[in-house]
Amino acid sequence: MLLRVLAATGVAASLFGSPAFGADSLPTPPDRIVIDVATINGSGCPAGTAAVAVSPDNTAFTVTYSQYLAQIGVGSKPTDFRKNCQLNLRVHVPQGFTYAIASTDYRGYAHLENGAVGVQRAGYYFQGQAQTAYGTHRFTGPRDDNWQATDTVEVAALVWAPCGEERNFNINTELRVAAGTSDPSTTTSFMTMDSTDGSINTVYHLAWKLCP
Template identity: 70%
Template structure:
């Protein structure tokens, strides 16, 4: 994989909570033993038509995955202009065992890209809890010529983790976007980018950090 395709960036502060703003690593705890459950409340976007996105939680409660089956942005090859940008917004209901709260420590995105020389693409993601006025976004650029799996990672420093508020249900929203640009590539060239991979592996993994809530 070409250098620079695997990138890390801080997600940043998205929501102020009642928990301390700068927890130390020693404040973290092991994941709860009771299974967490994540339901999709709503799903919208051209990149995730009905029944093409799914969520699954790891058995050890350390991560959850999102898979897509029709998430593809494309230019050329007779594709309409609207196909150059695809997006998906997931509104997730995260059922957390009593006494625990969670934060997104990192997110791994992957897919496949076929970019002609002179073409480019961008994978974009943002995260926020329901009710938050702030949204932080990160973009990962890719340049042609390129034809292979791609991967990008967003990582949050421990001091900047944003925790779900204790004792209150706040849905977690994930917005993603793929955009492909023809640039200086040949008018006859086809370029595309997907949010999945040719071997069918998991496309997106969200890694969780856990803390115990303070006594009520």
């Protein structure tokens, strides 16, 4: 069954952050956006552990994870060093508009021993399109703190949804942790894209343009 998320109209402020571009540079649809979450799959987002919500002003949506954890070292399984999550979204936009992901804010927590390395990576593409946008962020130990990373796309490089068509939008995120020069037999390094209270979110800011 599809999970449907609706954004109400007429609300000026976003719950999840400011849009990536000002209203004077790119338009915002006057009507609501509807996102159908077709599938959420991956080792970092088992069934029931990821949720999607849309901001009231149609400029952002948020994904919240509760079990997105990559780790290496004591207590880890051999496959735990890499976790991923693929979101397959059906985005219904008001007639005459199209959209692109303008920027993405990722947040989580990292405990990396001295010499260990953590990587957060994401890819964005529309169904049937070869063009894919990627963002990669690297973190090195020693580190024991919250982390934040932002992928920003210049207007000229935005990957727009085809006008007049509804194509699924795919977001594939990944966390990796490598021991590096640390000793995985005596230590543990990990990265999460969540928090103990579930308040850490991933925010995707939308840019809009009028179709010809």
